[in-house]
Amino acid sequence: MSDRQPSNTQTIDPSYEARRRETQRRPDEARSGLFSTEDWWAVWIGLGIIVLAYALFASGTSIKWLAVAPAKWSSGAQLGADLAQHLANYVALFVVFAILFGIAIAALGQSLVRFVPGFFAVFVVSALIFVAGAWTNASRYNLEPPLIALALGLIVSNLLRVPAWLQPALRVEFYIKIGIVLLGATLPFTLLVWAGPVAVGQATIVSLVTFFVIFLAARALGLDKRFAAVLGVGGAVCGVSAAIAVAGAVRAKREQASVAITLVVVWAIVMVFALPFVSRALGLPTGIAGAWIGTSEFADAAGIAAAQAYGDLAKHAAGAIAGAPEASLQAFTLMKVVGRDIWIGIWAFALAIVATTRWDRDEPGVIKTHTTAGEIWTRFPKFVFGFVIASALVTWIAGHYTLAEYRSVVTPAFVAPITALRTWAFTFCFLSIGLTTRLGSLSSTGAKPLIAFTAGVAVNVVIGYLLSVHVFGSYWASLGQ
Incomplete structure (x- = not known):
C-alpha cells in the first residue's frame, strides 16, 4: 500500500494545529464584510473623522472645537x-x-453596556494625563501624554488589580488602528517630495537595515520567524503601531506582539533621555540632532519629546548650540513621522504576502498548497488601507497649496485637530497597553528577544549618527535657515 496520502487530504501536525488555533484572531476579526471586523471599523471611524474635518475646513470652519486638549498651564x-x-x-x-466606538462594539457583537462604563474611566484618566502633559515644565521631564499613559498603566497593572469591569474598554488594537488611520491624514505623500530625497533616502536605509539586523539576529537565536518579523518592524518603523500592524499581517501570537511593544517602549524611554544628552555633549546642531533622534527613536511621542527638549536646550544655550531651535523638531518630523512611519503600510503589505505564500506553507506537517489572492486579502490588515486613503486624501488637499501655505493654512485648521484626536487615540491605546501588561509574564520569553532587539538598537543608533552627522550633515545643518 502506498505511503502517499490522497490528494484531497492534508496531514497536519498536532503541534502545528495547536499553534494555528493559538494565533487565530478574535472572532470579530475572523468574520468577513466591510462592517464585521475591527479593522474595517477602524477605517470607517478614522476616515469619517477626516472627512468631517475636511468638510468643516472647506466651509471655513474647523473641527478644533471637538479636538480639545488642555492649554499650557503653570498654576492651578x-x-x-x-x-x-x-x-x-x-x-x-x-x-x-x-458613540463612534459604541457603534463598532455593538456591530462586532459585544456588550455595549459593559464597554461604556469602562471607556468613561479610560477617557477621564486620559484627560488627566493630558492635563499633566500640558504643564509648562512637562517637556523638561519628557512627560508626553502617551508615555505618561503607558507608565501609569504599567504601575497600576503590576502593583494593583485591574477591575474586571474595566477590561472591556482596554481595546489596545482598536485604539491604535484608529490612530494609525488618523496618522495617515498627517502624512500626505506630498511631504515626501517636500522632505527631499535626503530624508526619504536616509529613512529607507534605516528602515531596511534595522529590520534585517533584528530579524536575522532573532532567527539566529532560534526565535520564530513571525516573532522575528514583529520585532524587526517594531524597531525599523514606528514601534507600537508597526508591531501591532505586522503581528496581524503575519499571524504572530498575542504575547509576541506584547513583548515587541514592551521592548519598543523600554528603548524609546531610554532614547528620550540619552539622545538629547549625547547630542548636547557632542555639540550637534539642532537640525542634525533632530535627524539623529528621528533615525534612532522608536516611538513618535518619545521622539517628539526628545526633539522638542533639544530645541528648548538650544533656546536657552545662548548660542552654544548651532541652528534654529525649531530645526530639531522639523528634522525629526521629516525623518520619523514622514520618512519612517510611511513604512508601516509597506512592511505590513510585504510581510502579509511573505507569511501567506511562504511561511504558512513551510509549517511542518502541512502539505504545500497554492496560496490564493483571497487568503492574502484575508490576512492583510485592512486598517492600513485607511492609512493610505487618508494620506491620499490629504495629498489631494495639499496639492492646492505651497509648502508655506500648507503649514500656515492647512495645518492649524485641518491637520492639527486631527493630530490632537490621534493623540487621544494613542493615549487610550498606551493606557490600555499598560493596564493589560504584566511584566512578570513577559519573562517567560527569555532574554533572546531583548538581545535581538538590542542588536538592532545598536546598529540603528550608529547608522543614524553616521548618516545624520557625516553623510547628510550639511543638509540637516542647513534646515530651518
Whole structure:
C-alpha cells in the first residue's frame, strides 16, 4: 500500500494545529464584510473623522472645537480656568468617541453596556494625563501624554488589580488602528517630495537595515520567524503601531506582539533621555540632532519629546548650540513621522504576502498548497488601507497649496485637530497597553528577544549618527535657515 496520502487530504501536525488555533484572531476579526471586523471599523471611524474635518475646513470652519486638549498651564488657577472654559468640549468629545466606538462594539457583537462604563474611566484618566502633559515644565521631564499613559498603566497593572469591569474598554488594537488611520491624514505623500530625497533616502536605509539586523539576529537565536518579523518592524518603523500592524499581517501570537511593544517602549524611554544628552555633549546642531533622534527613536511621542527638549536646550544655550531651535523638531518630523512611519503600510503589505505564500506553507506537517489572492486579502490588515486613503486624501488637499501655505493654512485648521484626536487615540491605546501588561509574564520569553532587539538598537543608533552627522550633515545643518 502506498505511503502517499490522497490528494484531497492534508496531514497536519498536532503541534502545528495547536499553534494555528493559538494565533487565530478574535472572532470579530475572523468574520468577513466591510462592517464585521475591527479593522474595517477602524477605517470607517478614522476616515469619517477626516472627512468631517475636511468638510468643516472647506466651509471655513474647523473641527478644533471637538479636538480639545488642555492649554499650557503653570498654576492651578490657570488650569482650573481653562478646564472650566472647555468643559462642554470635553463632554462633547467623550460623547462622540463613545458613540463612534459604541457603534463598532455593538456591530462586532459585544456588550455595549459593559464597554461604556469602562471607556468613561479610560477617557477621564486620559484627560488627566493630558492635563499633566500640558504643564509648562512637562517637556523638561519628557512627560508626553502617551508615555505618561503607558507608565501609569504599567504601575497600576503590576502593583494593583485591574477591575474586571474595566477590561472591556482596554481595546489596545482598536485604539491604535484608529490612530494609525488618523496618522495617515498627517502624512500626505506630498511631504515626501517636500522632505527631499535626503530624508526619504536616509529613512529607507534605516528602515531596511534595522529590520534585517533584528530579524536575522532573532532567527539566529532560534526565535520564530513571525516573532522575528514583529520585532524587526517594531524597531525599523514606528514601534507600537508597526508591531501591532505586522503581528496581524503575519499571524504572530498575542504575547509576541506584547513583548515587541514592551521592548519598543523600554528603548524609546531610554532614547528620550540619552539622545538629547549625547547630542548636547557632542555639540550637534539642532537640525542634525533632530535627524539623529528621528533615525534612532522608536516611538513618535518619545521622539517628539526628545526633539522638542533639544530645541528648548538650544533656546536657552545662548548660542552654544548651532541652528534654529525649531530645526530639531522639523528634522525629526521629516525623518520619523514622514520618512519612517510611511513604512508601516509597506512592511505590513510585504510581510502579509511573505507569511501567506511562504511561511504558512513551510509549517511542518502541512502539505504545500497554492496560496490564493483571497487568503492574502484575508490576512492583510485592512486598517492600513485607511492609512493610505487618508494620506491620499490629504495629498489631494495639499496639492492646492505651497509648502508655506500648507503649514500656515492647512495645518492649524485641518491637520492639527486631527493630530490632537490621534493623540487621544494613542493615549487610550498606551493606557490600555499598560493596564493589560504584566511584566512578570513577559519573562517567560527569555532574554533572546531583548538581545535581538538590542542588536538592532545598536546598529540603528550608529547608522543614524553616521548618516545624520557625516553623510547628510550639511543638509540637516542647513534646515530651518
